Amino acid sequence: MIAQAERIAILPPYLFARIEQLVAEAKENGVDVISLGIGDPDQPTPPRIIAKLIEQAQNPANHQYPSSVGLLAYRQAVADWYRQRFDVELDPKKEVVSLLGSKEGIAHIAFCYLNPGDLSLVPDPGYPVYGIGTLLAGGEPYIMPLREENGFLPDLTAIPEPIARKAKLLYLNYPNNPTGALATRDFFTEVVAFAKKYDLIVCHDGAYSEIAWGPVKPLSFLQIPGAKEVGIEFNSVSKTYNMTGWRVGWAVGRADVVEALGRLKSNIDSGVFQAIQYAAIEALTGPQDCVAAMQALYKERAVAVVEGLNAMGWRLRVPEATIYVWVPVPKGFNSTGFAEFVLAKAGVVVTPGIGYGQYGEGYFRIALTVEKERIREALARMKAAIGTVDF
Numbered sequence: 001m002i003a004q005a006e007r008i009a010i011l012p013p014y015l016f017a018r019i020e021q022l023v024a025e026a027k028e029n030g031v032d033v034i035s036l037g038i039g040d041p042d043q044p045t046p047p048r049i050i051a052k053l054i055e056q057a058q059n060p061a062n063h064q065y066p067s068s069v070g071l072l073a074y075r076q077a078v079a080d081w082y083r084q085r086f087d088v089e090l091d092p093k094k095e096v097v098s099l100l101g102s103k104e105g106i107a108h109i110a111f112c113y114l115n116p117g118d119l120s121l122v123p124d125p126g127y128p129v130y131g132i133g134t135l136l137a138g139g140e141p142y143i144m145p146l147r148e149e150n151g152f153l154p155d156l157t158a159i160p161e162p163i164a165r166k167a168k169l170l171y172l173n174y175p176n177n178p179t180g181a182l183a184t185r186d187f188f189t190e191v192v193a194f195a196k197k198y199d200l201i202v203c204h205d206g207a208y209s210e211i212a213w214g215p216v217k218p219l220s221f222l223q224i225p226g227a228k229e230v231g232i233e234f235n236s237v238s239k240t241y242n243m244t245g246w247r248v249g250w251a252v253g254r255a256d257v258v259e260a261l262g263r264l265k266s267n268i269d270s271g272v273f274q275a276i277q278y279a280a281i282e283a284l285t286g287p288q289d290c291v292a293a294m295q296a297l298y299k300e301r302a303v304a305v306v307e308g309l310n311a312m313g314w315r316l317r318v319p320e321a322t323i324y325v326w327v328p329v330p331k332g333f334n335s336t337g338f339a340e341f342v343l344a345k346a347g348v349v350v351t352p353g354i355g356y357g358q359y360g361e362g363y364f365r366i367a368l369t370v371e372k373e374r375i376r377e378a379l380a381r382m383k384a385a386i387g388t389v390d391f
């Protein structure tokens with residue numbers, strides 16, 4: 001047998017394998033399993049966007065290799081969207097690059113800046129790709145705990161000086177998966193100063209920037225004065241327009257970082273199918289009522305989850321963003337034990353917090369990606385099986 005490269009061997013085992021096995025067994029035994037585990041929008045892509053894809057797929061000019069950094073019209077649409085939504089000015093030629101979904105860029109940015117042994121600062125709990133991208137590039141993730149008492153923002157003052165000096169990348173994600181937390185302007189301002197002081201590149205993941213229903217709209221990191229000198233922001237049409245399967249996103253911000261990412265990518269992929277880029281332009285520039293409808297839908301579902309859990313003894317507030325509710329596990333359980341208990345007793349799948357890092361222990365995540373009636377049914381089953389909980 002040929003030994004796999006070390007970069008594959010260091011990939012952590014798939015943490016949800018056991019839960020998936022248990023779900024498969026429950027289904028075989030005839031249990032009507034309700035999955036609140038999947039972070040993938042259940043609603044279809046709006047029809048106007050699909051129509052644009054069909055139209056553009058019929059144009060032979062779109063059948064050839066695209067430019068790997070994206071059509072200028074696509075990069076212009078992203079820049080225009082940033083101006084309208086955030087009042088941020090971007091040069092589409094130098095400060096915007098297309099991605100095969102933001103995940104691709106989040107993983108690849110580490111290859112642009114990390115030499116073996118270099119550090120990146122990674123939030124925990126968090127989207128696993130920040131740490132994995134770092135490891136694949138030969139770097140080492142340094143974990144920044146996200147604690148509830150800090151509003152799930154990392155405490156930058158707790159990062160030891162030598163670590164901050166050595167680190168090259170700082171990953172952040174607000175609105176945050178899995179905690180649902182929002183960043184404040186003060187926090188982002190502190191991040192810009194920190195990045196300037198220690199010469200770090202900030203990689204902000206804004207995947208949920210439009211999935212919010214609170215009084216204040218989520219910020220773009222690039223709205224902060226000086227942000228464009230220290231960092232980039234990733235986003236995509238995936239969550240905003242129910243387009244996770246289409247694989248089209250962008251990185252925007254600091255020009256030399258955008259250029260490095262584009263140069264790396266031009267040697268690996270050949271860009272996004274042009275018909276899909278035109279569909280993404282339609283998504284960003286067409287009528288936006290679908291976004292407001294989607295926000296209302298997730299809010300309703302979040303209320304249903306929180307009401308159901310609070311009726312069992314939790315004391316949660318309704319989150320204001322993302323497609324998740326992040327919930328402390330009751331006394332006597334760890335996150336995996338609680339997820340297995342709820343599956344066995346109620347036929348409901350929740351995601352154990354440990355899957356998002358060691359500081360996710362003590363929590364579980366509920367995804368708002370099923371109909372409200374199914375959410376109510378899941379919580380009624382949990383209440384019947386568990387009764388009330390203690391902390």
Ligand SMILES: *Cc1c(COP(=O)(O)O)cnc(C)c1O
Pocket residue numbers: 039100101102103104127173177205207235236237238239244248249
């Ligand atoms: C879903 C998600 C993304 C990835 O989205 P793409 O489909 O690759 O654009 C990025 N970051 C977080 C935190 C996500 O939850």
